[in-house]
Amino acid sequence: MGTQINPDLIAQIVAGFSFLAFFKLFSLVLIFFYFIFTLVVYRQVTLMNQILETSFTPLVKLTALVQIVAVVVLFFLVFLLV
Amino acid sequence: MPRIDIDVIEKPPEAKVISTLDGEMKKGSGIAPLSAFLAFPANVSFSGEQSDEQVILLMRAHVITTVPWIITSLIIFMAPSFIFPLLFKYNIIPSLTGSQAFCAGVFWYLGGFTYAFLNFLYWFFNVYIVTNEQVVDVDWYSVIYRKISSAQISKIQDVTSKQGGVLAGVFDFGDVIIQTASELPNFDFSKVPHPQLVVRKLKELMQKEELQWERK
Numbered sequence: 001m002g003t004q005i006n007p008d009l010i011a012q013i014v015a016g017f018s019f020l021a022f023f024k025l026f027s028l029v030l031i032f033f034y035f036i037f038t039l040v041v042y043r044q045v046t047l048m049n050q051i052l053e054t055s056f057t058p059l060v061k062l063t064a065l066v067q068i069v070a071v072v073v074l075f076f077l078v079f080l081l082v
Numbered sequence: 083m084p085r086i087d088i089d090v091i092e093k094p095p096e097a098k099v100i101s102t103l104d105g106e107m108k109k110g111s112g113i114a115p116l117s118a119f120l121a122f123p124a125n126v127s128f129s130g131e132q133s134d135e136q137v138i139l140l141m142r143a144h145v146i147t148t149v150p151w152i153i154t155s156l157i158i159f160m161a162p163s164f165i166f167p168l169l170f171k172y173n174i175i176p177s178l179t180g181s182q183a184f185c186a187g188v189f190w191y192l193g194g195f196t197y198a199f200l201n202f203l204y205w206f207f208n209v210y211i212v213t214n215e216q217v218v219d220v221d222w223y224s225v226i227y228r229k230i231s232s233a234q235i236s237k238i239q240d241v242t243s244k245q246g247g248v249l250a251g252v253f254d255f256g257d258v259i260i261q262t263a264s265e266l267p268n269f270d271f272s273k274v275p276h277p278q279l280v281v282r283k284l285k286e287l288m289q290k291e292e293l294q295w296e297r298k
Contacts, residue, residue: 031189034196037225041200044225048207051129051220051230056115060206063199067192074188081181 024082031075038068103282107139110276116206118142119275128211128218130232138287139212139280142205143273144255151201158194162187200225210258210271212284217260219269233264236291241284243277260284 042064049057107121114120120140131137169175178186204222211218218232238260245256250273258271258280274280 027185027189038196040225041196041203044228045203048203048222048228052207052209053127054115054123055125056206060203067196067199070192070195074185074192077188078185082185 020082024078027078027082028075031071031078035068035071035075038064038071042068103279103286107276107279107283110279112275118145128220129230130218131213132215135213135215137211137213139210139283141210141212141271141274141280142208144253144275146249146253146255147273148201148205151198155194155198155201158197159191162190210269210274212280212287214287217269217284219271231269233260233262233269235284235287236295237263238284238288239263241281241288243281245277258284 042061045061045064049061104121110119111117111121111123112119114123114125118141120126121138123137123140126137126140128137166175170177207220207222207228209218209220211220214235216232216234217238218230220228220230222228240261242259242261243256244259245251245254250256253275254277255273255275256277258274258277260269260271261267262269271277271280
């Protein structure tokens with residue numbers, strides 16, 4: 001005998017899933033992809049610093065790192081406050 | 083015996099030209115490290131540089147080309163103060179609670195910062211380098227796509243500069259097109275400051291290479 005899907009259970013889940021929860025989930029997924037993007041940017045900045053080294057390049061690398069941290073903070077802010 | 087007055091002995095003409103050109107380049111050089119035109123820059127090295135190689139010019143697109151994205155960034159940063167209150171007032175976007183507004187604000191400003199930072203990176207790392215041995219073109223088109231080209235000075239066949247438009251005339255920037263005999267036939271130094279100086283310096287380096295070949 002196979003398992004049967006309970007339509008009442010599905011209706012309860014859908015009814016309890018408010019627009020705000022959906023918006024929060026969407027935001028968290030978006031911020032996660034934003035986080036991946038900042039990691040890629042940091043990696044590319046590191047590679048470009050190897051190609052061109054000036055006195056300013058450490059500051060550029062630090063800025064890319066700060067951006068990653070800021071996105072992580074934003075993720076937790078949305079998770080906890082929204 | 084005629085008297086020779088040592089004070090009036092003139093310098094050879096070739097030395098005068100070189101010092102004038104280098105002097106003009108240094109005069110047109112900006113303040114490191116965020117300048118678009120750096121002559122004989124200190125503390126600059128690049129991948130593939132030889133130990134006895136000297137960086138003569140480090141160039142980027144003229145600073146005036148960064149104005150559009152700087153203005154856009156300023157609009158992005160000022161929008162929450164001026165535009166959003168109007169959008170809330172006329173219910174174009176629904177009102178948010180305090181914590182939601184805070185998170186939305188952080189997200190907005192962080193997005194604006196990322197936009198400005200990326201544009202800065204594209205400007206900062208798109209460089210054109212002229213050394214006493216080679217020319218190097220570093221092109222960073224997008225986050226995941228870049229191209230680095232180089233050619234020996236001895237392979238350069240022709241150098242041309244192009245300058246057109248009101249802004250280019252006022253701020254003295256333009257394109258320097260270098261034709262080479264290498265795998266990449268053309269180098270295009272786009273919107274660099276003082277293109278005439280760049281052309282003159284490249285021609286001087288080409289002449290030096292020719293003289294070295296002739297002596298051999």
